[in-house]
Amino acid sequence: MCGIVGLFLKDKSLEGALGGMLTEMLVTMSDRGPDSAGIAVYRGADDGQVKITVQSANPATDFEGLARELGADVTIIDTHAIVSCSPDEADAIRAKIKARPQLRVTSAGDAIEIYKEVGLPGSVAERFDIPRLQGSHGIGHTRMATESAVTTLGAHPFSTGPDQCLVHNGSLSNHNSLRRKLARQGVEVETENDTEVAAAYLTWKMQQGANLGEALEAGIDDLDGFYTFVVGTKQGFGVLRDPIACKPAVLAETEQYVAFGSEYRALVNLPNIETARVWEPEPATVYFWEH
């Protein structure tokens, strides 16, 4: 069991409230998974800056002097830091970050920021001041671990490509063979976690030219196990359930937003939910929305 929430805003006037709405939705899902929680927020896509979110177990020492060493703007938020730079500096800065193994990259891209830690959704959201964040779309996850240890790096969302992220409720049974297959293609996976393999698989498909919808369609054949996935990209937001579809999912759509919840109760405080179109996504059917 895990809890997933997602919010894709169509109405720009709601963007200032994105973090607040996502936090409330995720806190409602706390009893579906008390181990760890994470949130991906998409914002500032067209400000010309690349953002690399890094995490450290010892932020006081590891983030000390980081801005100077990297030659980039660094905003420290608890155990995470957002490194901002121009696109042409990004590769060099990624190399400098990689040379410091105590820093783990949780996400990179024009818009994405990922915050995740061990703990309940309420405390994780508070540590990273998530309710204050504005943005165009976001995804949250609260984890009840099954396939790998309860660690910060085992928390969702997983990001394996620029501005991409994936959260998962379920468990994959062929993640080890798929991990080996991806390794032969030169795709690196950092953790023992099954979900990270699914994220890397989708990234690999998209690198080969598939769009998000096509990558998810291919996943129906290549990913074995139980899953309800919610996926984020720079412009988009997608949902896919396995053909058995025993992991719960509810979608709601109004003229202002598309919202996802593992359960309906995650959605009850959204504006005009009473008149929203609310439905259960069909098994083995790809849903996605783009700005």
Next chain:
Amino acid sequence: MQTLDLAATNLRDVNAALQQAETGTNESFEVINPRGSHAIAVGLDAPIEVFVRGSTGYYCAGMNQQATVNVVGSAGPGVAENMMSGKVVIEGDASQYAGATAHGGLLVIKGNASSRCGISMKGVDIVVHGNIGHMSAFMAQAGNLVVLGDAGDALGDSLYEANIFVRGKVKSLGADCIEKEMRAEHIEILSRLLRDADAAEDADPSEFRRYGSARKLYNFDIDNAGAY
């Protein structure tokens, strides 16, 4: 009608108030602000009437006996699970495994039901005005499942003895589920259920097909003795 507000009263107290209604009182209640909460109006055992004004989460009206529970909204997974008697009516849609393992009573879903509707049903009658999802009536043992719309994949897989009546299309039948002749006794059952489920004006019994067990999976076949 007594009003119970889930925004002001916790779930255990609301359920305790409903469960304390005594046989013969014929009381009616409304539960407001359900907001997707789990286990609303479970374990009732008196001929009371309950209106839940909004959508519910997991296991609404589970284990019901005698009571009539109306959900004026949609219901989450496992609505009316293990119902013994009484009636549960969902005005909207129902999520997966509606009416699972239920022994008796009537479950009416006015919208669609998703996967595994009536899984392992043991005597309940279920009437769905819309469509049902895949693996519905899986291992059903007794009772009647009536669907005015379409049925998804693997309908009635590993079926024992239950009647399945579908008016629309069936995407596929599960293992050991076959179409069967509609006899007078089945028309009679169907007419009664459509009437009880407020569906008699929308559908005529002659429009339905009946599906049931081929009885090949659950009877021991002496030719298979060597396999054991």
